[in-house]
Amino acid sequence: MDSGNTKAVGNGFVVKYGAIIAALFFLVEWGMLAIYDSSTLERIEQLSIFFFDGIYFKEMMSAPAGFLSYIGSFLVQFFYYPALGATIYVVLLYLAFHLTIKAFDIPKHLHLVALVPVILLLATNTQLGYWIFYLKMPGYYFMALLAVIFSLLAIMAVKRLSPVLRIVFVVAWVFAGYPLMGVYALASALIIGMYLVCKRENMLLSALALVAAVASVYFAPKIYYSYYTTVPLEHLYFAGVPCVQWRDVMVAKVEHLTPSYWHNIIIYWVPFFMLAAFYAIAALLASLRPKLRIKEKNASVAALLLAILFAVLLHCFYWFNDNNFRIENKQNNAMWEQDWQKVADYARDATVPTRQVVINKNIALLKMGTLGSEIFSYPDGSSDILAPMAVRLTQTGGMMAYFQLGKLNFCYRWCVENAVEYGWRVEYLKHAVRSMILSGEYRVAQRYIDILKKTLFHSSWAEEMEQFVKNPELIKKEGEFALPLDLSCYPDALEVDDSFVEMYLMNGFKNIYPEVSANYLEMALALAMTRKDSKSFWYIFNLYLNKVNPKNIPRHFQEAFLLFYNLDKGQNVQVNKEFFDRFISKQSSRRFDAFLKKTAKYKGMKEADMAQYFKEEYGDTYFYFYFFVRKIRTN
């Protein structure tokens, strides 16, 4: 069967509207990526790096599939503008769709079946979620797609060769392609071999081509093992696909997995297996198709339904749509843009936020001077992170939190630690630059600036930072640096965070030093209140009054004062009426009294029901947080 037969198909729905359906599909996916997933794409770009440099190229090529990784990293940088990056990605997806049709001579009434590998390629990326922080494969987002395109081109090329040359081609494809494409070169060689056999143009030579492909696939990684010093022999057969990382993480921590182990196998591995299976079947059907006496109309409907089925599966099960994940990424992007109102506003979109969302919101409120009056008026809690592996703030938002809260050495430390594990990425470099500038370590800051200056989209940011290295006097005038400098008023000490960022911050802000600023005390108070630690609260509150001498006490601090004073029953803290009149607003007092009366009234109610019942009226108070937001799990 060839595409010439399509003339006879008539004007069936699929043939008539197939192109429009495909176009709609690509348009929808572009929208999903460029609009719905724009914050994720931006973060993926921040978690990658590309620049033209010999050492960078050599490092990339030090493992099989390095070339895919290199080109993939080049393309990922365009996610800096999500619409542009998504356009490039979708154009390449369309190319894969088109080449699939061409390579396997898929007739027009079956064209839509070529959407299946496109959907599977999408599924290898859209389910990533928190893996974007942990994958040790630069350029991963484009690797499978590029590999499929190159492999389809190889199939198209091999068809034009004589049977003898096909054997040479297959062997050359494996041995030349393996360093460039890793496992994709091996898989595509097998598919080419199968395709040639199924074509039955010259059975003996085609069979030889298949044997050559199998032998090459078996031997090539073994031969290359003596060349590569960065990959274990058993991993060489998976080079280019992160299933080794997925396997190790999942096998090691299967008992902690949420959701289940098998669910993760399906989510992460199946798209790759199905992709290989699709092309293997396409190769098998290359010769069988004419013999299958299936009505074209039925076949075209089946193709349409298959494409729809896979598209539904993609969007229902293979698109990571965790709201907190998106909020975290949006907040992160807004933090780099210094748009603190946006950072706080995004936190309102969470039902139960992750701790990262809360920390980011707190930083934003501190930046805007409204921490004490707004911190508990946002959704609070500690939602589980939806990931199959342990996600730590040290790899996600910890560096930003450390920087903004003045823990400059710890910010830098995690930039370096993460760079060791995952390679230098734009995000790490930018944090490293800022933290080292504020630490006065200009030479090392300049080193990272020089790297960023070689990138396409971050050179202007690097040049902005360079002015602080060249003229450190400007640092104190820069608004972006005011808060971290203000909060880094502590003396040097030897400490560890054990990878628990929020707990470390909470413990750190318990320590009050002679030089602490109003911002420091406000954050220290807010964290004492988050810990529900009345002893720390009183100690810091007293210092706050003496050092800051505020005209008005922010609302939540008043609420904490009333609550702790009430719980303390005046045993440890005595306050005169003048203090109440001056600092505690009538509204706060009234609300607190009403809250107490209401809690007494509904004493017998279950806590969960009470929490729900009180939320509307008191959900924006510290009282509510204290009594009803329980089991905060710091990260």
Next chain:
Amino acid sequence: MKRIIIYILSLPLIVLTACTPSIPSEYGKTSTPPVIYPDYTDVTVPCNIAPLTFRIENDADEFVTRFSSGVNEFLAAGREVSLPMDDWSNLISSASGGDVKVEVFSCKAGKWSAFMPFNIHVSPDSIDRYISYRLIPPSYVAYEKLAICQRDVTTYDEKVIYSNMLVSAEPTGQCINCHAYKNYRTDNMQFHVRQHLGGTIFVHDGKVKKVNLKTDSTISAGVYPSFNPKYDVVAYSVNNTGQIFHTKNSNKVEVQDKASDVIVYNPLKEIVTHVANSPDDLEVFPCWSPDGKTLYYCSAHFEHTDTSRSIEAEMIARYKDVKYDVLRRSWNPETGEFGAVDTVFAATALGKSATFPRISPNGKYLLFALAEYGCFHIWHKDADLYVLNLETDELRPLEKANSPFPESYHAWSSTGRWILFASRRDDTNYSRLYIAHMNDDGTSDKAFLLPQSSSAFYDFFDRSYNVPEFMVESVKFSPQEFAEIVKGESVSVKYSTDIK
């Protein structure tokens, strides 16, 4: 047609001529030398070193550099200055014992000027052909890609001796460290593998094995090694090491031994015994004398005085009180017994801490790193290299080799004419390898950065070099052969009070 063929044939010649640099016929002079990176001005290099490639950092449109020595003269055009291997070899061969004169001419807005020339001094003392080092990101706790590599210093060739990635992957990470050689040769050498498939990979008389040096009587497996150059024993420290982080200090991290002793390993009998294990002393960094009859090491006295907290907590609180002296004990190879402890250099008396003792091949000099406190001087900005004349007790800093940034991990060449060390002077974070010529009087000449084929190499290379060692020959096993040994079973040593 004939004319076209002539044109085509002469094209390469035209291109070649156009690219050949020439000294400008007219130029002014400036009174300052050019700013170059790496700084190779007035350094002393061995007569067999690879070409020194550098870049000119002054602002100009064009550059021409002239290298001259005797009748030899070579020109290089452009900001990046690099001579082909053959030209460089000719140049330094002819300059051996003398100088290579380097003149840099720059052109700005059409006007040429010459910087003040500088010299590269070429010592007739050749350098050991190979060095080895561990490449590690300048991290603290994390590690991923670690490699022990060997470099031919007469060229730019680098090869991996062993990479941890050959057998490890998430979550079974593997650290590798402490490579060492006997008498600069590789028939007897070792390195450690930690965590996953851990053990010491030990090459003994050309045969490789994996050894588990941990016994019930010692606090850890072997750590810092020193092969006895004459006898079949190896000294190790055994350490219980931790890391803790500065919240502000630019030193960033303190690496502390909560406990450490020194042991000796007999690879023939597979036994170890203690050399130094006083409960209140932290003994570390063993180093044999060239005659194999004296063992030098460092020791810090630290008493756990505050019983209300753990020794770890007290050590963290009093981290500046941990200071090391250099001690030694004689060793009788016939009986295997060690003599009394002798203090070689009482750094604590100066309020300092001395680490990493290294004895020159002629036995005359003790080279060590000195800083205010602690044992891990590669993270201490005040750490400098010092030399103690063991005959006269004269102490001197290696002023021309030191910098305001950490210097440590030093090693003598087999001839004692060169030292190799790690320094963070380039960008304060990444340690790089420097080589300095040692003079008869225990002073050094200005150190030079290990040359690379491109001056930009270090700008983007994101690994630190540590524990550099000289070798006179390359390692005879491939990384994959070592990997197979790592995957195999290890030989467990036994503890004995008698090392013989």
